[in-house]
Amino acid sequence: MINKTPISFEFFPPQTPEGLIKLSGTCRQLAALQPEYFSVTFGAGGSTRERTLEAVQRIKSEGHEAAPHLSCVGSTRENIRSVLNTYKNLGIKRIVALRGDLPSGMAATGEFHYANELVSFIRTETGDHFRVEVAAYPEFHPQAKSPRDDLLNFKHKAEAGANSAITQYFYNADAYFRFVEECRKLSVTVPIVPGIMPIVKFSQLARFSDACGAEIPRWMRKTLESYGDDNTAVQAFALDIVTQLCERLLAGGAPGLHFYTLNQAGPSLEILKRLGYR
Numbered sequence: 001m002i003n004k005t006p007i008s009f010e011f012f013p014p015q016t017p018e019g020l021i022k023l024s025g026t027c028r029q030l031a032a033l034q035p036e037y038f039s040v041t042f043g044a045g046g047s048t049r050e051r052t053l054e055a056v057q058r059i060k061s062e063g064h065e066a067a068p069h070l071s072c073v074g075s076t077r078e079n080i081r082s083v084l085n086t087y088k089n090l091g092i093k094r095i096v097a098l099r100g101d102l103p104s105g106m107a108a109t110g111e112f113h114y115a116n117e118l119v120s121f122i123r124t125e126t127g128d129h130f131r132v133e134v135a136a137y138p139e140f141h142p143q144a145k146s147p148r149d150d151l152l153n154f155k156h157k158a159e160a161g162a163n164s165a166i167t168q169y170f171y172n173a174d175a176y177f178r179f180v181e182e183c184r185k186l187s188v189t190v191p192i193v194p195g196i197m198p199i200v201k202f203s204q205l206a207r208f209s210d211a212c213g214a215e216i217p218r219w220m221r222k223t224l225e226s227y228g229d230d231n232t233a234v235q236a237f238a239l240d241i242v243t244q245l246c247e248r249l250l251a252g253g254a255p256g257l258h259f260y261t262l263n264q265a266g267p268s269l270e271i272l273k274r275l276g277y278r
């Protein structure tokens with residue numbers, strides 16, 4: 001059976017012209033599965049502003065829907081207004097709106113504190129032009145005062161005008177289902193799309209997970225560690241468990257899947273092939 005649940009893919013903006021050409025190839029391979037859109041991350045404080053724009057233009061010019069991420073911490077209203085106008089003039093219709101994290105040591109001098117303020121600003125400035133995605137954290141954001149506070153803060157983003165959410169990656173499907181249930185109890189009705197992180201290298205995953213607070217369950221960590229430098233064994237195990245995670249999420253009603261590709265087509269393509277995407 002052919003799977004039709006919507007999918008999307010996330011890239012980071014390449015640092016070099018060669019990287020941008022390579023991204024076009026990756027995009028072409030993934031486009032065969034007819035994703036809803038390709039998103040491109042944005043360094044907090046505007047550090048990747050030009051590169052994000054370049055990648056978004058490239059994706060759009062090749063006929064795909066591109067969704068730039070936009071983080072607000074460290075930015076002024078004027079900066080954000082100018083970025084929004086640029087995207088509007090380019091015909092971009094979707095934005096992933098975030099607070100972002102400033103590099104350590106950089107003082108937060110901007111005019112925005114939290115992502116809900118950015119969502120409100122986008123609505124005030126551009127009405128309904130953009131479909132706005134926000135971030136959600138089934139295992140809770142590392143700086144949240146409490147799970148309850150984090151849920152309420154997520155609700156504020158929905159109330160500010162977000163259309164839907166993409167989650168931080170996780171490997172525990174129960175955390176996702178519980179998060180969705182808690183949101184529905186708070187009358188938050190926006191679709192909450194699981195973010196899926198294929199695993200290519202354990203050391204890289206461990207580093208990301210420490211930084212963003214996504215848990216690698218002990219049984220997975222122990223198994224991945226036991227493979228040492230044997231990346232073939234890591235990838236074979238990872239493809240199985242991430243595919244099973246996606247199967248559970250889709251069977252439980254997840255409204256879509258958003259893949260953190262790390263600019264590689266292979267792992268996402270293989271998982272999606274196993275899930276019945278053609």
Ligand SMILES: Cc1cc2nc3c(=O)[nH]c(=O)nc-3n(C[C@H](O)[C@H](O)[C@H](O)COP(=O)(O)OP(=O)(O)OC[C@H]3O[C@@H](n4cnc5c(N)ncnc54)[C@H](O)[C@@H]3O)c2cc1C
Pocket residue numbers: 040041042043044069070071096097098099100101113114115116134135136141142143144145149150153154157166167168169195
């Ligand atoms: C799908 C996805 C894509 C991402 N893309 C990028 C990217 O492109 N660039 C980038 O720099 N980062 C990106 N990130 C990381 C993100 O910027 C960080 O996780 C950041 O720490 C929080 O951003 P947020 O938009 O979730 O913030 P918020 O929703 O503002 O939440 C941040 C923290 O503040 C708390 N909070 C929110 N509102 C309030 C309030 N009014 N009072 C007190 N506390 C509050 C929340 O509970 C949470 O702990 C992404 C994350 C995800 C899940």
